[in-house]
Amino acid sequence: MTVESRLAEAAPGAGLARLAGSTLLVKLGAGVVLLGLWELGVRAWAPAYVARPSGVLAVLPEVIASRAFLSAAAATLGAVLEGLAIALVLGIAVGIAMGRSFAVDRLIRYYVFGLFAMPMVAILPLITLWFGYTGAARLATTVFAAFFSIVLNAADGARAVPLEYLEVGRSFRARRWRVLADIVLPASMPYLLAGIRLGAARALIGAVVAEFFISVNGLGFFILFNSRSFRHNQAIVAVLVLAGAGVGLEALVNWATRHYFPWYRRDEKPR
Amino acid sequence: MSVRPRSPRALGWLITGLGLAAGAALWEIVGRETGAAFMAPLSETLLRLAELAHTGELWQALASSLALFGAGFALSVAVGVPLGLLLARMRLLRIALESYIAILNATPIAALIPFILSLMGFGFAPKVLVVFLFAVFPILYNTVEGARSIRPELIEVARSFRSTERALWRDVLLPFVLPFALTGIRQAIGRALVGMIAAEFFLSASGLGMMLQSASQSFDTATIFAAILLVTLLGVALMELGGALERRYAAWRNIRT
Numbered sequence: 001m002t003v004e005s006r007l008a009e010a011a012p013g014a015g016l017a018r019l020a021g022s023t024l025l026v027k028l029g030a031g032v033v034l035l036g037l038w039e040l041g042v043r044a045w046a047p048a049y050v051a052r053p054s055g056v057l058a059v060l061p062e063v064i065a066s067r068a069f070l071s072a073a074a075a076t077l078g079a080v081l082e083g084l085a086i087a088l089v090l091g092i093a094v095g096i097a098m099g100r101s102f103a104v105d106r107l108i109r110y111y112v113f114g115l116f117a118m119p120m121v122a123i124l125p126l127i128t129l130w131f132g133y134t135g136a137a138r139l140a141t142t143v144f145a146a147f148f149s150i151v152l153n154a155a156d157g158a159r160a161v162p163l164e165y166l167e168v169g170r171s172f173r174a175r176r177w178r179v180l181a182d183i184v185l186p187a188s189m190p191y192l193l194a195g196i197r198l199g200a201a202r203a204l205i206g207a208v209v210a211e212f213f214i215s216v217n218g219l220g221f222f223i224l225f226n227s228r229s230f231r232h233n234q235a236i237v238a239v240l241v242l243a244g245a246g247v248g249l250e251a252l253v254n255w256a257t258r259h260y261f262p263w264y265r266r267d268e269k270p271r
Numbered sequence: 272m273s274v275r276p277r278s279p280r281a282l283g284w285l286i287t288g289l290g291l292a293a294g295a296a297l298w299e300i301v302g303r304e305t306g307a308a309f310m311a312p313l314s315e316t317l318l319r320l321a322e323l324a325h326t327g328e329l330w331q332a333l334a335s336s337l338a339l340f341g342a343g344f345a346l347s348v349a350v351g352v353p354l355g356l357l358l359a360r361m362r363l364l365r366i367a368l369e370s371y372i373a374i375l376n377a378t379p380i381a382a383l384i385p386f387i388l389s390l391m392g393f394g395f396a397p398k399v400l401v402v403f404l405f406a407v408f409p410i411l412y413n414t415v416e417g418a419r420s421i422r423p424e425l426i427e428v429a430r431s432f433r434s435t436e437r438a439l440w441r442d443v444l445l446p447f448v449l450p451f452a453l454t455g456i457r458q459a460i461g462r463a464l465v466g467m468i469a470a471e472f473f474l475s476a477s478g479l480g481m482m483l484q485s486a487s488q489s490f491d492t493a494t495i496f497a498a499i500l501l502v503t504l505l506g507v508a509l510m511e512l513g514g515a516l517e518r519r520y521a522a523w524r525n526i527r528t
Contacts, residue, residue, distance in 0.1 A: 023366050023397065030367035034341055050390065106291035107282045118499070119464040121472065122479075125487030129309065133292065147513050205379040212384065227385035239382045246366035246377035 036088065051232035056240075069222060073241055076211065076218035079135065080203050080245070083142025086201055088187030091147050092097045092192065095154025105155070112155075116148035121207050124213045138210040138218065139177055146199030153195025158189025190261040193253050200249040304372075309491035319493040328482075333501065334340045336478030338468055339395070340418065343402020343462045351459075352452050359448045369415050376408040381467070383444025384473050393475035397405065401474065405466030411454035417451025453520055457513035464506050 035053045042052040063069050097104045098112070125142065129139035154252045161184050211220030219238040226235035295313050302312025311319070323329035358365040384401060391397035421443065429439050471480020479498050487492035 019421035026367050027365065028369050030371065034371065046390070051386070059439050077363070102279070102283070103286055108289065109286065113295065114503050114507055115509045117461065118503040119461070119506060121465050121468040122483060122499050122502045124472070125483050126492070126499070127492065129487065129492065129495075160363060182421060203379050208379050208381045209465075209469055209472075210467075212381070222380055224385045227389050231391075232386060235385065239378070242382050242384070243378035246379060247374055250377045 014210065026258065049230040049232055051236040054161040055233040056182040056236045059233045060237060063234050069237070072217055072219050072222040075135070075216075076207050076220065076242075077245055079218070080139050080142055080207050081198070083139055083207070084146050084196070084200055086139075086141045087146035087150055087203070087270065088196065090143075091150030091195070091199070092154050092185070095151040095192075095195075096158045096180060097189070099155035099158025099188070100180065100184060105216050112148055112151055114250040115144075116152055120145040120202065121209050124221060126212060127210070128214055133214040133216065137214050137215055138207055138216055142208040144202040145202040148240055149198040150192070150195040153191045153198070154188060157191025157195075158184050190257055193257045193261070200253070201246060204246055204249075208242065285473070287295045291369035300526060307492055309492065311496050315493045316496040316500065320497040323494070323497060329497075329501070331473045332478045332482045332498075333505075336471065336480070337503075339398055339402060339478060340463060340467045340469065342395075343466065344406055344459070346399065346403045347410060347459060347463065348456060350403075350477055351410030351455065352414060355411050355455075356440075356444065356448055358411075358415050359418030359444055363418050364416055365415060369419075372408065372411050376412040379403045380462075381469055382410070384469060388474055398470035398474050398477075401470040402463050403467075404465040406459035407461035409458040409462060410452060413455030413458065414448055414452045417448040420451070421447045447519060450517070451518045453513075457510070460509045460513045461506070464509065468502065519522065 038263065039052045039054060044051050046052075094108075094112075098108065099105070120141065125140075127137045127140050127144075131140055165183050165187060166179065169183050174182070207218065208220035210216075211218040212224055215221055215224075219242055222238045223235045226232070226238075298310075298313040300312075302310045302315065307315070320329070358368060360516075383404065387397050387400055391400065425443050425447075426439070429443055434442070467478075468480045468483075471478050472484055476484060481500055483495060483498045485490075486498065
C-alpha cells in the first residue's frame with residue numbers, strides 16, 4: 001500500500017493529505033504550526049523570561065557546549081542506564097522465578113504488585129534517610145522505579161512460554177537451569193522488552209524527581225536551578241535532552257522487538 | 272513438584288500467608304534492630320496509622336490528595352478521550368499529531384514541574400495541571416493507537432451502506448477505540464499517582480505528600496511508613512479498579528486474530 005492510497009482512505013481531510021503529498025510533510029507542517037503557536041503565545045501573553053522556540057534555539061549552542069550542562073546530562077543519563085542495568089539483572093532473576101515457580105509466585109506476588117502500584121516518588125523521603133542526599137539515592141530511586149515493571153513483565157513472559165518448548169527440553173533431559181537460560185529466557189524476551197520500555201520511562205521520571213528532591217547534580221537539578229533564576233530557555237534544553245532520552249530508549253526497545261521478535265504482536269497488553 | 276498438594280489453591284493461600292507473615296516479622300525485627308531513624312517497626316507504623324486516623328489527620332491528608340488526584344485525572348480523561356476519538360475520525364489531524372503525542376508520552380513530564388511552579392506559583396490549579404499532564408498522554412497515546420488499528424475497510428463498508436455519522440461512531444469507532452482508551456486510562460492511573468505526590472512535594476505542600484515530607488524532616492519514620500502504606504493501598508485499589516474496567520469492557524482486545 002502506498003502512502004497516497006493509505007492517506008486517501010475515506011476520512012474528512014483525505015483530499016488535503018493527498019495535496020500535502022506525504023505523511024512526513026504533514027507531520028513537519030504540524031510541528032511548525034505547534035512551534036509557531038508556542039512562540040506567538042509566549043510573545044503575546046507571557047513574561048519575557050518564559051521559554052520560547054526562538055529563545056531556546058538562540059541559547060542551544062552555548063548550553064550544549066557548557067561544562068555544567070554536559071556533566072549534568074552525563075550524571076542523569078548515566079544513573080538511568082546504571083539503574084536500568086541493575087534492575088534488569090535483578091528483575092529477570094526474580095521475574096523468571098516468579099513466572100516458573102508456583103511457590104515463589106505465591107510467596108511474593110502481593111509485595112511485587114503493591115510496590116509496582118506504589119508511586120515511586122513516595123519513597124523519596126525514605127531513600128534520602130537511607131542513602132543521604134547523594135547520587136546513590138538517585139541510583140536507588142531509578143532501580144526501584146524500573147525494577148517492578150521488569151519483574152512483572154518477565155514473570156508474564158516466563159508464564160507464557162509454550163509448553164511444547166519445555167517438553168522438548170525435558171525429553172532431552174535438559175537440566176533445570178539450562179531450561180531456564182536457553183528456553184524460558186529467550187522465549188520471554190518480547191515481554192521482557194516491554195517491561196524494559198516501561199521501566200526505562202519510570203527510571204527517567206525517578207531520576208528527575210530524585211534530583212529535585214535531593215538537589216544533586218543532574219538534568220533535573222539543572223532545570224530546577226535555571227528555572228529559579230529565570231533562565232527558562234536554558235532549562236528547556238535539558239527538558240529536550242530528557243525527552244530525547246525517553247524517545248530514544250523507547251525507539252531502541254521497539255526496534256529490538258520488531259527486529260528480533262517479528263512474531264510478537266505489539267498490542268499484547270503492556271503493564 | 273514432587274509433593275502433590277490436595278488443593279493447589281489452598282496451598283497457594285498458605286504460601287501467600289507465610290510470605291506475608293514472614294515479611295511482617297522481618298519488618299518488625301529490622302525496625303527494632305536498626306532504630307527509629309532508619310526504619311520504624313511494623314507495630315509502631317500500624318500504631319501511628321491508627322493514631323493518625325484517630326486524630327483525623329490521616330483522613331484530611333487523604334481527602335486533600337484524592338481531591339487533587341480526582342480533579343487532575345478527571346480532566347485528563349475529559350480531554351484525552353474526546354481528543355483521541357476526534358483523532359480517530361480525522362485522519363489528517365491524527366497523522367499530523369501522533370508523533371508529537373508519542374514524544375510527549377515518552378517525555379518525563381516531571382521535568383516540567385519547575386516551569387509550572389514559576390509560571391503559576393502555589394495553589395490548587397498548578398497541581399491539577401501537573402496531575403493532568405502526567406495522565407493525559409498515556410490516554411491520548413493509547414487512544415490514537417486504537418484509532419490506527421481501525422481497518423479502513425470497516426469505515427468504507429459502513430459508508431457504502433450509507434451509514435450515518437452517528438451510526439458510524441456508535442458501531443465502528445467507539446467499539447474499536449474504547450478498549451485502547453481504557454488501557455490508556457489504566458496506565459494513566461499509575462502516572463497520575465506519581466504526579467499527585469510529585470505535585471504535593473514540589474508545588475505547595477498538601478495532602479499525603481506534605482505528610483511524607485514533614486515526617487522526613489523530623490526523621491519520623493513511623494509516619495513515613497504509615498503514609499507510604501496508605502499511598503500503596505490507594506495505588507493498588509485504583510489500579511485494580513482500572514484493570515477491572517479494562518477487563519470488563521475491553522476483553523475482546525486480547526483475542527488474537
